[in-house]
Structures are given as structure tokens and as C-alpha cells.
Amino acid sequence: MDPMKVMLVDDEERFLSTTRKLLEKKGIPVVTAAGGAEALEMLRVENVHVVILDVKMPGMDGIATLREIKRRFPLIEVIMLTGHGTIESAVEGLKSGATDYLTKPADVDELIEKAEDAFEKRKRLEDKIRVAQARKSMQSAQQILEETKES
Secondary structure, three states: OOOOOEEEEOOOHHHHHHHHHHHHHOOOOEEEEOOHHHHHHHHOOOOOOEEEEEOOOOOOOHHHHHHHHHHHOOOOEEEEEEOHHHHHHHHHHHHOOOOEEEEOOOOHHHHHHHHHHHHHHHHHHHHHHHHHHHHHHHHHHHHHHHHHHHO
């Protein structure tokens, strides 16, 4: 699997640029989006593993964006980013499929730790999928062999 790639989604340009620089200094590839619709469009072409998603954004808010990410790209792990007054939204996000949440202002080391945890979760899930596919493939191969013996 590729090294972890993160997408930051927030309507605050200052947060995006500062956090991107901090993560890239730690060797983490980052793409940014200024809103939910832009993030969904970028996810079609970017191989992103973890999305850090702000809850409160104009237009498509974080919860709606989260639900659409999980519908279209179920393996992408999402961490909700929330202000102090929107903890309820973070809980709603967890119920809607988010892996975790952070409160603003987010400590970059904590953000990295949560992103790495989410990335590990994704890798475990991908491993389970590969094992299940291999078993299914083996069953199919076994069925083919059995059918050829009968003929």
C-alpha cells in the first residue's frame, strides 16, 4: 500500500495552508479542498486514505460531505474537525461513519496520530477484503476443478 495521503477539507484558507505545511514537513502528502463539493470532486482522482473534514462549512456541511464520502468511497477514513460548540455534530459524524474527531484548534501531533490510527484501520480492512477475495477465488477455482472432473 502507498504511504498515507491526507486530504484537509475546510473553508478556512489559513487553516488549510498552515496545516498542510506542517504535515508536509513531517513527510505526509496532503491535498486540500475548500469545501465538501470540491473534496468529493477531488476524491474521484486523488488516492486519499484519510480525510480531515471540518463540520461547519458553507454550502455542503461536513456531515453531508461525510455521508457522501462514505457512500461513494467507503474505504476512505474520515476524521471530523469541530469547534467547541459543535461537539454534537462530531457525535453525529461518528454515527455517520467518521473514525474520530478533533476539536479546533487542533494540535498537529494529535492530528497526525489520529490520521495514522485511521490509516492503520483502513489497512486492516483492506487486508480483510483481500483475504475474503482470495478465499472466494480459491472456492471458484475448486468449483471449476470439481466441475471438470464430473464431465
